[in-house]
Amino acid sequence: MIACYKGHFKIANYLLLLKADINKKSVKGNTALHDCAESGSLDIFKMLIQNGAKMEVDSYGMTPLLAACVTGHADIVDYLVKSNNLVSRTEKIEALELLGATYIDKKRDLIGGFDLWKQAMDLRFNIDDEQDIPKPDNALPIEAYEWAQEVKNHEELNELLSEPDEMRMQVCLMFHHHILPIKALLVRERILGPTHPDTSYYVRYRGAVYADAGKFTRCISLWNHALDIQRGSLESCHQMTVSSFFSFAELFSFMSDACATNDDNGYRQVPALLTFEDVIQVLVKAINELCEPKELPYAIDLSPRLLLISLDLFNMALKLIRNDEHSHLTHRLLYRLNKCNILGHLGQTALHLASARKTALAVSRHPQTGSSDDSTLLLRALLKIGANPNARDDEGNTPLHLVAAKDSLIIQLLLGSGAHYDAVNAAGRTFCDMRKATPHNPLYHTSLACHAARVIRKNRIPFVGHIPVTLYEFVEKH
Template identity: 50%
Template structure:
């Protein structure tokens, strides 16, 4: 352990190294620091070598003093730590750039990323490895390329940095320079024979990155160095990538290169760019011009290239069919809604359902309808996007999670604001129960598939984050369903409990091993707190889960039952505690820390919540006595579990 005085000195040094310093847009400046009068006394005259080693090697917030000094541009501090204190120049730490925490960043990476040339040279002279990496396999060279530190890029390459080392996503230094639009760096890397056709894990190249960022000058350089029009894992060429992002100048330049772009590619990109004009730029006139040019490409040359046979009309698109002749384009101008549907149909045909933008713009259009008070159109479009995602994505995919969560927010809003006028003057209609059940059933099936997928993974390797989120979202939908439980002996009542029974039967468990009932009783599970209809803990949802077979005595990883979690919710709703106790929960059951429901209450007494005598049985009292007076082996085996939980 560090001696107390040394700890205080360590804290003072850390505070100095962490001093606020905006390094990204300011030139390096020397900070006055008299090492002889301050640090010399601290490190050399008053402390032994072992203590100094402990001090410079210790971390606070995941970073050593050297890492902090390099991140914040304190040259004198770094120099002293290296030359006088023998600080490990390869010891990594955690640093923050642009709000993102970078794990496992060596000091050289920190200095290069922050643009501190003098520190970079100091570290390299001191023997730092120029190709050291962070946990995501990012090198100091890549860090310098990211923010355009040209002098550092040159210096690192001249001192042995490998320009082809890619990060965990397969993105090279050239790719990031192209994406960020750093022309000088891209030109330098190409001059150093960087591979212009290298592919990332998802198949994109530097040319894709140029097309997405809109840097025409870099794109021209890449083509001159032999860059090809390859496709990525979504089947996207750089040309289509430029159309998706709306970079018209990139599109126009590439379609003018007839040796690179064929006739079909020109037609597709003009149509796709038109769709982008509608949904991203809100430029209907510009979209019409692009679609008209595509029509001319189709029909003015021989052979004619008519559009492919249309797929079955989609209800979510209001049964819109793609325009196939130039005359019909003029009629679109009089019907903006039909134009928007054309954009969705065209995008789905060209990009396909697997591309994220296809479902994104369907959801986006649905949100616009919801803002305008057209909730039915929104729900139909979102269901179509959700079905598309579920058909092609793996279970628990973040895109599917996002769609389900959007439904939860929408339904919560509609129930909470029912009858009130929207910003557009329309009144919020009631949620149709069949629509809520429709989405809930899809969420339940997603939970089922997700659990089946995770069950195949060894327990030590499972990440329950995604399953936990989908389970919580599903429970919020169930909470909305049970907000107004239909009368017993009705078809709606039976349908509701059948749907919830399907969820309970899956027995999915999220983080901390909590099942559906335990999450429903925990305030921590709340993801939408604005409306009471889906507020957790939820007595009415807990009652429905218990009715369909949820186990009130099931325990999470900390030994908490649903009743314990209800007590931890602060305040504990009396109706919830009564529901759990009436279903067989034990008032005196202890959790993993030996605490009962009463012990976990905060700012409440047990009498504020329930009548304890009503839920205290002779069997429970006897179990308490036996636990205090008898050893476990003395208790009959069939009673041991009952006694142990009291």
């Protein structure tokens, strides 16, 4: 019911008088109660409960109570927690814990979050004539969370604070500003599970906070964990997963930037922060995402976008190679990508994209300090692992057609690797025709066979059935 989500009490009441089905689920599996919980309409929420609304679960396994916790609507949570028969004791405990995590992560209210966790702990252990409900003890510690564990009892919870008075509490909580958010992530992942978008979102958010503080190692660790969660629960090349890969590429680009602006509007060198290991662990996941599609691919094909991001990561990895092991691993991944024949926009191969210098990242604000060899590392690596210099995209262009006129080094590398100087695209144009110039002597790059093929095409001489079948494609390229 849209009226419930918008908080229109009179409209919702009118619909109830018309006997509207308040327990009907939407496409996403949510009911009117879910909409109320997300919008924070307590009056409508109570009215729906009084008219027989049920505490159903949506497609993520979320009840209206948990939905209120995620959005931070404490009044709805308080109403349900204080009720006698609307939710179970276990549901009340998890609700208070999740709401506490929301206070810490979303509202940045450390004291409020701690207080909610204390209420939850009281419900676990301080209920007369009822059995204690300890926290599950089967969760394996996670490296991204610095192997931290959730607090299991009052003693562990109180260890975060040394004195009960308000001023000391504030000081202690600020001292533990790093510990509490990590424990909030643990609570959220346990209660919501890995498939809920908020689980990975808040892991990524916490990583971004660390990045802003210059703690890049912590950020990379958390973002890798979020990426693993997304890859394990979402379709192949899902929008959220591709967005995570792009965030990594942007972070790595920032970390590897060789220059920074000083007060005199000049540039000074800064220490290199990025390592080969940082890039390669993300690159391996990107290639797996591209080359090992799941049974149900994402409705929108974002593999061209991820291909561009992966090539940016390859560019960074190639510049960070320090030994033969690094080189072997990088080239093996690149060979796998080339073998899978993942195509970008207009059916362009990785070599097309590298030749045209296409990138998913914005152009750097700082001047390039690397050598010309650095700028062609990816192209050289692709040619080394056997990428086809005569591959054609949907418009019949070879990589040579897409090279900028000023990139003479790239033209030389392609021609030196067997690219056909006189290959024509679907419009019948060679790469020289597209530039209205002949930057290289054609005598050095065309063979007698090329001349023969051009004569056949120019004079429209029938060749099918008169030459070997293996030469058909060769003739059609000219």
